[in-house]
Structure formats: structure tokens, C-alpha cells
Amino acid sequence: KAFHKIRILSVKILARKEFDMVAATHFPELTVPNVFHEALFSASPLATVLVEKEGCVLWANPAFLDLFEYQHHEVIQKKIADLVVKSPKVKKLVASIFVATFAEEKSLTHTTFRERKDGTLMNVQFTAIPFKAHGKHYAYGIYHNITEREQPNRTLLRTTRELERTVETAIQALSKVIEEHDPYTARHQREVARFAAMIATEMHLSQETLKTLYVTALLHNIGKISVPAEVLNKPGTLNEAERAIINNHPQKGYEIVRTIEFSGPVAECVLQHHELLDGSGYPQGLRDGEILPIAQLITVADVFSAMISDRPYRPSRGIEAALEELKNGRDVKYNSHVVDALEKLAMSGELKKAMAISG
Numbered sequence: 001k002a003f004h005k006i007r008i009l010s011v012k013i014l015a016r017k018e019f020d021m022v023a024a025t026h027f028p029e030l031t032v033p034n035v036f037h038e039a040l041f042s043a044s045p046l047a048t049v050l051v052e053k054e055g056c057v058l059w060a061n062p063a064f065l066d067l068f069e070y071q072h073h074e075v076i077q078k079k080i081a082d083l084v085v086k087s088p089k090v091k092k093l094v095a096s097i098f099v100a101t102f103a104e105e106k107s108l109t110h111t112t113f114r115e116r117k118d119g120t121l122m123n124v125q126f127t128a129i130p131f132k133a134h135g136k137h138y139a140y141g142i143y144h145n146i147t148e149r150e151q152p153n154r155t156l157l158r159t160t161r162e163l164e165r166t167v168e169t170a171i172q173a174l175s176k177v178i179e180e181h182d183p184y185t186a187r188h189q190r191e192v193a194r195f196a197a198m199i200a201t202e203m204h205l206s207q208e209t210l211k212t213l214y215v216t217a218l219l220h221n222i223g224k225i226s227v228p229a230e231v232l233n234k235p236g237t238l239n240e241a242e243r244a245i246i247n248n249h250p251q252k253g254y255e256i257v258r259t260i261e262f263s264g265p266v267a268e269c270v271l272q273h274h275e276l277l278d279g280s281g282y283p284q285g286l287r288d289g290e291i292l293p294i295a296q297l298i299t300v301a302d303v304f305s306a307m308i309s310d311r312p313y314r315p316s317r318g319i320e321a322a323l324e325e326l327k328n329g330r331d332v333k334y335n336s337h338v339v340d341a342l343e344k345l346a347m348s349g350e351l352k353k354a355m356a357i358s359g
Contacts, residue, residue, distance in 0.1 A: 047143040053102055053136070055079045055095055067145055069117045080141060084114040101128040102137050114143065123147045171215065174222050174256070181225050182232050188305055193217035194354055195301040195342070202341040212264025213294050219266065220273045220298055223253030247282045250274055269295040273302060276333040296335040300326060300342060303334070308355075319346060 041048060047064035049057050060075045068075075068083060075083055081094040101108050109127040116122065125144040130137065179186035196217045200210045224232060227249055231242045238246065254271035272295035275281035277288040281299075307322035317325075323346055330336040345351045 047145075049075070049080060049141045051080050051098060051139050051141055053098075053138070055081060055098055057083065058138070064143065067116070067122075067143060068114075074117075083117075084143075086115050086119055097126075098128060098139055098141070101130045101139055105130055111146070171218060174219060178222055178225055182229060184309075184311070185221050185224050185232070188309065189218050189221055191305045191309075192220065192298065192301045195305055195351075196298055198345055198350060198354060199297060199301060199338060199341045202345055203337065208264065209294065212262070212266060212269070213297060215262060215264075216266045216269040216273070216294060217298055217301065219253065219257055220270050220302065221249065221253065222256055222270070223249035223251065225256075226252040247274075251283050265292055265294065268292060269298060271295075273298045275299070276329075277335070278332050280333065293335070297338045300334050300338045304342060319351065 041059075041061045044061055045063055047067040048061045049064050050059040051057055056077050057075050057080055058077075060070075060072065064070075065072060065075070070083065079095075080098070081091040085091050085094055097108065097110075107127060107129045109125065111123065111125050113121055114124050114126070123146050125146050127140075127142045127144075129140040129142070131139070175186060175189070178189070193214050196213050197210060200213050205213070227245055231238070231245055234242065250271050250273060254267050257270050258267035260266075269292055271283070272286060272291050275284065275286040275291045275295065276299070277291070277296075279285050279287045303326060304322045307317040307325060308319055310316045323343060326334055326339045326342065330339050342351075
């Protein structure tokens with residue numbers, strides 16, 4: 001500690017001499033009392049440099065030398081960009097910041113990264129303060145190391161990304177399970193997800209809503225893994241017991257999906273995707289105000305996809321018949337805004353394009 005104090009004192013003495021030389025050279029008519037210099041610069045805990053318009057360092061305080069790990073003689077008359085970054089592209093950016101500061105003649109503050117002499121990266125809050133003296137342009141560059149403050153944010157971001165990857169892996173695994181159990185259901189889920197995303201885009205819904213919607217659509221029929229394949233693919237009419245098994249798949253899906261942490265109400269929408277506005281849906285018989293908007297959108301995409309697909313018990317009904325069914329149920333069974341958006345996509349030809357691409 002004693003050695004460190006002596007070193008700091010020596011640097012301060014050297015810095016003061018250098019500052020006096022700079023002042024004498026660049027500000028011949030300006031006298032800066034030592035007390036001001038000591039209080040404002042040498043003793044400042046913030047790393048500070050004085051830079052001329054061409055980018056050369058005229059003076060640096062001890063905090064700057066400590067932060068970037070330089071000796072005083074290593075920074076004087078050196079380009080500031082060469083001292084605080086190594087990448088050629090970033091050097092140009094650093095130089096452009098000072099150019100902009102001089103051009104606009106106003107202070108500029110932003111958060112970025114800089115590098116120590118040994119290449120160690122730091123997050124810094126940087127402020128450039130321009131001023132003129134005797135017809136010449138100068139600027140103070142002030143660096144505040146915020147690496148420790150930013151570390152929790154980076155950790156949180158990394159954790160969030162890891163969780164998102166985990167969720168994506170879980171979705172892929174569930175999709176694989178349902179595909180092996182019933183290939184039609186797997187294809188249907190992907191198709192509903194595509195139609196739902198197109199409708200949401202047409203309705204200008206938020207990205208966060210679109211994300212929840214897409215995941216829900218990919219998983220909305222996951223509960224069908226509890227339904228025997230012979231019931232799912234039965235060519236004839238289902239009996240009462242078989243219909244009860246089918247109608248229970250939203251509940252089964254909810255029980256599976258609720259174990260996964262999603263950012264939106266995915267599990268609840270899986271549970272509600274067969275509910276209808278007039279209360280005639282299942283499994284809970286919910287009505288308009290009780291059904292989540294995302295679930296209402298999924299319902300429309302689900303009905304449309306189901307009706308235009310061939311099934312063992314019936315052929316495809318076609319796009320026109322599917323749209324007619326949905327339009328007849330506007331504001332009765334189905335959300336009118338969602339139906340209108342789907343109809344617009346059909347009229348524009350976007351639906352047929354999507355179906356052709358999916359093959």
C-alpha cells in the first residue's frame with residue numbers, strides 16, 4: 001500500500017508538470033492554479049484525458065493511467081483511439097465520436113466497451129466534453145468503469161437465453177413425441193402455427209404476443225398423445241366414450257405444458273383452444289370474456305386448418321367452405337377480428353402461397 005501511494009504521488013507530480021507544460025504550450029494566456037488542477041483533475045476518481053481536435057492526448061490524469069494500465073509517457077501525444085481499443089473498426093468509431101463532439105460542440109455520453117493496454121475488455125460510461133480556447137478545439141474524455149455494474153445484466157441475459165434454449169428443446173421433444181404417435185396431428189400443429197402467425201401479423205399484434213401464440217399453436221394438440229391412435233384415426237363416427245376421450249385432450253395438454261415455464265399463458269391457451277364465444281365449446285364451456293385472446297386466435301386457425309385437410313373420416317372441405325364456416329360464426333363462436341384478418345389473407349392470396357410452400 002505504501003509503494004502504491006508513493007507511485008500515485010509520483011504520477012501526480014509528473015502529471016502536474018506535464019499539465020503545466022501543456023498549459024504553457026496550448027494556453028499561453030491562461031493560468032491554471034494548482035489547487036484547481038489538483039481538485040478537478042489529478043485527484044478525480046474518474047479517468048480523464050485532454051484531447052486536441054486531431055485526437056492526440058495532451059494530458060491524462062492518474063485515474064486514466066490506472067484504469068487503462070499505462071505509464072504517463074506512454075499516452076502523451078498518442079492517438080486516444082490507439083490507447084483505448086485494439087480493433088481497427090472500433091478505433092474508427094472512437095475517432096468519429098470525438099469528431100462528432102467537436103462538430104456539434106456539445107457533450108456526448110454513451111455506454112460502450114473499451115480495452116486496457118493488455119487487451120482486457122471493460123464496460124465503460126464515456127463522456128466527451130468539447131471546449132474552445134484561443135481559437136483551438138479541445139475535449140475532455142471521461143471514462144467510468146461500469147463492468148461490475150453491468151455483470152448482473154449480462155448474467156441475467158445469459159440465463160434468459162439458456163432458459164429459452166431449454167424451452168425450445170422441450171418443445172422439439174414434445175413435437176417429436178406427438179409426431180411419432182400421430183403424424184397428422186404433428187403436421188396440423190405446424191400448419192396452425194403458420195396460419196396463426198400470419199393472422200397475428202395481419203392484425204399487427206406485438207412480437208411478445210406472436211411468440212406466445214406460435215408456441216401455443218405448436219403445442220395446442222399435445223394432449224392427443226393420451227388418445228389411442230385407433231380413436232384418432234377412426235374412419236367412422238365416434239361413439240360417446242370415444243368422443244369423451246377426444247374432448248379431454250385440451251385438459252391433458254394443459255397438464256403437460258403447465259410444467260414448462262413460458263413467458264406467456266401458453267398452458268392456459270392450450271386448455272382453451274376449443275372454447276367458443278357462445279359457450280358451446282369444451283372442456284369448460286367458457287364464454288367470450290372468459291377466453292384468452294390468444295386462444296381465440298388459435299381456435300380460428302385450428303378450425304381453418306382442420307377443415308381444409310383430408311382426414312380418415314372425411315375429405316378436405318376446401319378453403320371456401322372453411323371461410324364460410326368461420327364467417328357464419330363471427331361474433332357467435334369465433335372472434336370477428338381474427339376471422340376478418342384470415343379472410344383478408346385469403347383474398348390477398350397469401351394463404352394459398354403458404355399452403356403451396358408447405359406442400
